[in-house]
Amino acid sequence: MFKAPNRGVTDSRLDHGFFILGGAAAVWLAFLLVGESFHLGWGQVWFYFVFWAFLAYLLLPRLHRILTTIYVPGYFIGRARTSDGLLGDPVNVALLGSEPQIHKIMTAAGWTMADDVTFASSRRIVSSTIFRKSYSQAPVSPLYLFDRQQDFAYQQEVDNNPGKRHHVRFWRCPEGWMLPGGHKVDWLAAGTYDRSVGFSLFTLQITHKIEQNTDVERDHIVHTVSQAEPAVAVRVIEDFSTGYHTRNGGGDSISTDGDLPIVDARQVLVAPAQEPTQTDSRDRRPAPTIMGAALVVARALAALVLAITLLTSGGEVDGVSLDDGSSDPQSTMAAIVLVAGVVLVFGLGELFLAWRIFLGSNGARVIAMGLSSISILAQAIDYSTGTANLTFEAGLSGLASDILVLLALSSQRSRVYAKRQRVPAVPPSVLNRHVAS
Structure with missing residues (x-):
């Protein structure tokens, strides 16, 4: 038949x-x-x-x-991927809680949500970088996890210079998904520190260059959130991945000890009207x-x-x-x-x-x-x-x-x-x- x-x-x-x-x-x-x-x-x-x-x-x-597509695994290995398929920044923070709770703890900790990448925001970050003007909502480049780009990102500008900033990308985990080892989390995040602007080693594109020790940025994210919201609890999965030294998708050296903190924001109070909020990067x-x-x-x-x-x-x-x-x-x-x-x-x-x-x-x-x-x-x-x-x-x-x-x-x-x-x-x-x- x-x-x-x-x-x-x-x-x-x-x-x-x-x-x-x-x-x-x-x-x-x-x-x-x-x-x-x-x-x-x-x-x-x-x-x-x-x-x-x-x-x-x-x-x-x-x-x-x-x-x-041939040589990089398509399953979760603790690394985000660039839009070109290259292994990007390490996934170094996990979170529990709803999207409004994540937004609340990040805002309370002094972080600013990054704009989406559009023609207008791209033009503005170029001019801001050249003329050294502040742009606290400057967009971040897309990285991919679960075969989609980050749902949103937060950042902290340093010295009013868009070339230097703390930033972290967030991905909502698929329904029913668990970390290797059986740990249930709602969000995964990748945080790094932009130290300057330069050329990508692999594509020759103009991009931000990140600080090598990504654990410092990971600890900065957890510290600022914990200090701002007493209802936040943190536990650490030690040696979640083997400590390593490698390069990200832009060719920058990165190193980590492999620990993964889990930030629990489920006890943070938010307005009831905020609860239905759900961002999906695929709709942009x-x-x-x-x-x-x-x-x-x-x-x-x-x-x-x-x-x-x-x-x-x-x-x-x-x-x-x-x-x-x-x-x-x-x-x-x-x-x-x-x-x-x-x-x-x-x-x-x-x-x-x-x-x-x-x-x-x-x-x-x-x-x-x-x-x-x-x-x-x-x-x-x-x-x-x-x-x-x-x-x-x-x-x-x-x-x-x-x-x-x-x-x-x-x-x-x-x-x-x-x-x-x-x-x-x-x-x-x-x-x-x-x-x-």
């Missing part, structure tokens, strides 16, 4: 295919950009900035993500989704401009005309209108697609990735056969746009957001597995 394939499995295979194709296309684009650099000469500083941005924020993260529209939708809009506008140009120029675009002189003017005009109509419909369809992507439609995301993939593969065939030459003057910008759409929408953050209503709970039996010391 025929059995229809599981839709979740099919979606997963499609995502893996798009993800890998995006990585391969990014490598090809880097090759093309390097080739173009020889024609530009050494005086084009803007090009090297663009190439660094492409390398640091698109190509290297995608390559890391592909490789870490991520930057890659916004970027992917914006690129599809740009592609749609280009199609609309092309349609208008065809109608107003008699079918001639960039010196190429649809009129070969062999047809009568009436037939030629009919052909121009037909082509312009098809391009116009495509552009309007792309606008609708972009709107659905922005709203979080997984189907629209898959369709957009499919269209970009077809375009990339067609251009790759033309390039390999010598039919087309991709340069800054012809074709390269369109190819780059398709690759950027594929990279943005195939990212983990965009995928999780689009599937957020269908993300299955991770079985506790899987999450409770851990690597033996």
